Amino acid sequence: MYFLSALVFALLPLLTAVVPLVVLPLPSQSTAVPIAKRGGLKGVGGLSKSRSLVRHSMAKIKTRITAHKKNTGMGHPLAGGIKHLGKRDTGSNLLTDDSALLWYGSISIGTQADSFTVDFDTGSSDLFVPSSNCQSSCSGHKTYDPSASTNSQDLGVSFELTFGDGSSGRGEKFSDVVRIAGLTANSQVLGLVTEYSIEFQSTQFPPDGLMGLGFESISVFNASPPFQTLISDKVLTSPIFGFKLATSASELFLGGVNDALFTGDFAWVPLSNAGFWQAPFDGISVDGNSVVGQTEAIFDTGSTQIIGDPDGIRALFAAIPGASPSAGDDNSYTIPCDLNPSISISVGGREVEISPASFNLGPVSEGSSTCVAGASADPNLTGLFWILGDVFLQNVYSAWDVGNVRIGFATLS
Structure with missing residues (x-):
């Protein structure tokens, strides 16, 4: 038995702002997150964007295969599917406007429930957003101040997310309350970025951060991803999420399907x-x-x-x-x-x-x-x-x- 969302939101072809969804946080529930896709490959430079999108996807997969071995002590079954797994990819025009093809929506973090836009990515497993200590490389992004949240905890561990295509982010691991469409994940591990590489800066990466929807074994942070935290916290009707990615009414549905x-x-x-x-x-x-x-x-x-x-x-x-x-x-x-x-x-x-x-x-x-x-x-x-x-x-x-x-x-x- 699956559950029907009470709210379905229209996808805007060119999104300039993401409207936050307000849902009363009740136990064992399901709900929808409106998502949108900004722009596309249409127009000049489509082939160049296409090539760099492929490089970025492959770099992401390589990074997570490496994380799997570090987390589990075992090589990932797909490792043999990539030649030169540890080799850095090279190429020009990396990620220029590529993030215009990301599906993203809103979440909130901390006791003040500050809202952030994140790319919802089933090909990774970590949550990161810019820190208030980030300087010019985070310009144009919403930043998170952990001192403003009474639930925030500095885990005392630094991180560096480095992808084979040259994109990277570095910062500190924290834990805090994360809310996704009114569903609360307590003590969620997240990365607070203090420096973004140019590929993640706002002109090329419109969302503030990224929320992975994969499994913990490929987490670079070696931490429970947000959806699995929601499962552990027993706030979901069902341990399922659903996606509609289309030209209208696109959404991420949590706790079942729509x-x-x-x-x-x-x-x-x-x-x-x-x-x-x-x-x-x-x-x-x-x-x-x-x-x-x-x-x-x-x-x-x-x-x-x-x-x-x-x-x-x-x-x-x-x-x-x-x-x-x-x-x-x-x-x-x-x-x-x-x-x-x-x-x-x-x-x-x-x-x-x-x-x-x-x-x-x-x-x-x-x-x-x-x-x-x-x-x-x-x-x-x-x-x-x-x-x-x-x-x-x-x-x-x-x-x-x-x-x-x-x-x-x-x-x-």
Whole structure:
């Protein structure tokens, strides 16, 4: 039995402010967080943004695979899927305007309930926001003053989040009360950033911080993620959260799923490993013809595209009329803007059609009839796993079941 949210909020195509949600904090409840996506790849520089988005997603996954080994003492099962795991990625134009594709909404921290915008990211597991001690690198972001909260506790541990694409943040670990749509996570570990690298500064990263929705084993802080803290604090109706990522009424629903946003039953897939939201997909077809077989996937709201190994991505685009590698980079692809390819990804025995609107990321330049495709290759992937980001997730209602360690997909209403 799932529970219907009382509030559904519209997604604004270009968000300039996130309206905080006020919900009375009652025990064992479920509720919704309005989320929005700022901008997109449309317009000039789409291919450059696409390439750096892939680098950023891969850098994030590498960092969490490394954290898993540090936290558990065991190598992550997907470690063999990435060549040169410890090698730093290089490239120009990293993250320039890329964060315009993040899904973000509001949370509050501390006894004063200061509101912050955060990127809701199923591909990571930590919560961090800027500290009031952060200087110019946090300019334009809301900052958190721990001295203003009677529940704040300095854990006396410094941290540095360093990603392979060059982005980083450093600061101090604290614990405090965190509220998400009126649901309270007590003694939640969070990072207070005292220095952001340029990639996280407000002109390139609109949210104040980030809230990971993965599992503790991939936490860089080696701490319980906020959703798991809500479970431990017994404030949720159900240990499930749901996502609708679309052009309207987008939301993160906590404590169940929003029955109004999907139809029919869920296709459930058990997770292969409870670190990332990792599970197999059955294959990919174009016009009814199979082009990619069963493969492990990381389902990631923090990644825009579908990202695969070069051989698999090459096979996908070989079946799409008019598709071609982009100039100077055979890992990114373009398609005719008026193309309506019939692409489907089978998960849990259910075929999920990828709409042309989600697969087409916009013209490579203003007025061009050639558009950026929503799938790219990363040369470091070996074929052991793919990343299925928003290009896939926008076509389904997704349920993320922490209690039963599974992920489910249903048809959007």
